[in-house]
Amino acid sequence: MSRYDIAIIGTGPAGISAAITATIRNKRIVLIGSEPHSSKMLKAGRILNYPGLPNITGEDFASAMDRHLSSMDIRIEKCKVAMIYSMGDYFALQTSNEFIEASSVILATGVVTGKTIPGEEEYLGKGVSYCATCDAALYKGKEVAVIGYTKKEEAEADFLTEYAKKVIYLPMYSSDTDLNDQVTVIREKPVSIQGDQFVTALQTDKGAYEVDGVFVLRDSIAPSNLVPGLETDGGHVRVNRLLETNIPGLFACGDITGRPYQYVKAAGEGNVAALSAVEWLGNKNGKN
Numbered sequence: 001m002s003r004y005d006i007a008i009i010g011t012g013p014a015g016i017s018a019a020i021t022a023t024i025r026n027k028r029i030v031l032i033g034s035e036p037h038s039s040k041m042l043k044a045g046r047i048l049n050y051p052g053l054p055n056i057t058g059e060d061f062a063s064a065m066d067r068h069l070s071s072m073d074i075r076i077e078k079c080k081v082a083m084i085y086s087m088g089d090y091f092a093l094q095t096s097n098e099f100i101e102a103s104s105v106i107l108a109t110g111v112v113t114g115k116t117i118p119g120e121e122e123y124l125g126k127g128v129s130y131c132a133t134c135d136a137a138l139y140k141g142k143e144v145a146v147i148g149y150t151k152k153e154e155a156e157a158d159f160l161t162e163y164a165k166k167v168i169y170l171p172m173y174s175s176d177t178d179l180n181d182q183v184t185v186i187r188e189k190p191v192s193i194q195g196d197q198f199v200t201a202l203q204t205d206k207g208a209y210e211v212d213g214v215f216v217l218r219d220s221i222a223p224s225n226l227v228p229g230l231e232t233d234g235g236h237v238r239v240n241r242l243l244e245t246n247i248p249g250l251f252a253c254g255d256i257t258g259r260p261y262q263y264v265k266a267a268g269e270g271n272v273a274a275l276s277a278v279e280w281l282g283n284k285n286g287k288n
Contacts, residue, residue: 003101004030006277007093009081010108011037013263014254016065017270018106018277019074025278030100031069032077032093037062040110041263050264061263082131084227086247096133103284104277107227107237107245107252108270111261112220117147119193120216121225127199127213130221132156135213136163142212144168145202146183147190151175153217157183160215168209223256233258243273249284251277 008018011033019031044058053061069076079095084105093100120128129135132146136159143166146157154177157169161182168184171177177185188204193214195201202209224232230245231238237252239245245252253269255261 003090003103004028005102005281006030006104006106006274007032007091007100007102008106008108008274009033009084009093010110010254010256011076012041012108012110012254012266013065014110014256014266014270014273015106015108016069017267018108018253018274019270020068020072021271021274022278023072023074025274027278027281029074030077030102031074032079032081032095032100037065041065044263047263049262050267080131081226082129082134082221084250086227086229086250091249094131094134096131104249104251104281106270106273106277107223107250107256108254108266108273109220109223109226109256111255112218112222112235116222116225117190117193117216119195119199120214121222123193123195123199123214124225126197127195128193129213129215130217130225132160132215132217135215136160139164139213141165143210144213144215145170145209145211146215146217148172149218151177154179156215156217168211170204223252242276243269244276244280249277249280251280 005027006022006029008015008031022029041062042058047056047061079097081093081095083094085092091102091105140163144164146169149172158180160167168186170186188206191205192203202211202214223237224230236258237256239252239257243251243253251273253273254266
């Protein structure tokens with residue numbers, strides 16, 4: 001497995017800015033995102049304060065970003081990162097497709113909206129998972145619940161039926177579901193995830209379901225759950241002026257570091273995070 005110099009997670013202005021700067025500095029990067037661009041950016045009405053692009057729509061702004069990436073031959077790796085492990089000398093990123101290795105990582109995943117489910121953090125890795133593709137094989141012949149926050153997660157629930165004996169699906173959206181007939185759809189609100197040493201049940205507002213695992217499938221994962229040992233403050237990643245986190249080689253930028261939630265601020269932080277990562281790599285390799 002080849003190792004990247006920098007893995008950049010997030011395809012909003014912060015992540016794209018970091019990718020551009022790191023590429024200019026001749027680093028081998030991978031830019032990871034579950035969508036072609038940040039959904040927040042695509043939905044923006046008018047952006048009025050981005051220098052050089054006055055009164056631009058979110059879609060046009062995203063198109064401009066896409067053209068910039070294409071001009072530099074930077075492509076987006078379309079997958080979801082479920083967990084990041086600091087291995088000492090490098091980082092291992094567990095994605096829905098494979099493990100990716102990188103000497104440093106820049107988090108630009110934006111703000112995670114909504115609260116975690118009681119028991120979610122307690123049983124993470126003990127029956128709670130954020131990636132069906134990653135962990136489906138662990139539940140062969142078992143019963144699982146899938147909590148899907150967007151319609152695209154239905155494919156993950158369908159995939160789980162290839163392994164699990166029973167799959168129940170709780171859509172957190174109002175539109176109709178389109179799942180195979182092996183999935184049981186339950187329109188109830190998750191209240192808590194219960195267990196002893198491992199998950200044993202999912203409690204909803206209407207009852208309890210005995211399960212061996214619960215897959216919580218959101219667009220974004222809380223940073224403290226994504227990276228074990230990462231220091232956070234009120235849902236934001238704690239960083240210094242160089243956008244370094246408490247974990248050496250791990251940087252964060254954009255909305256994930258706190259207010260203001262502005263595209264111009266995010267892009268600036270992406271630039272700083274990339275330069276900091278480049279300097280850190282140089283010191284690590286004895287080149288500075």
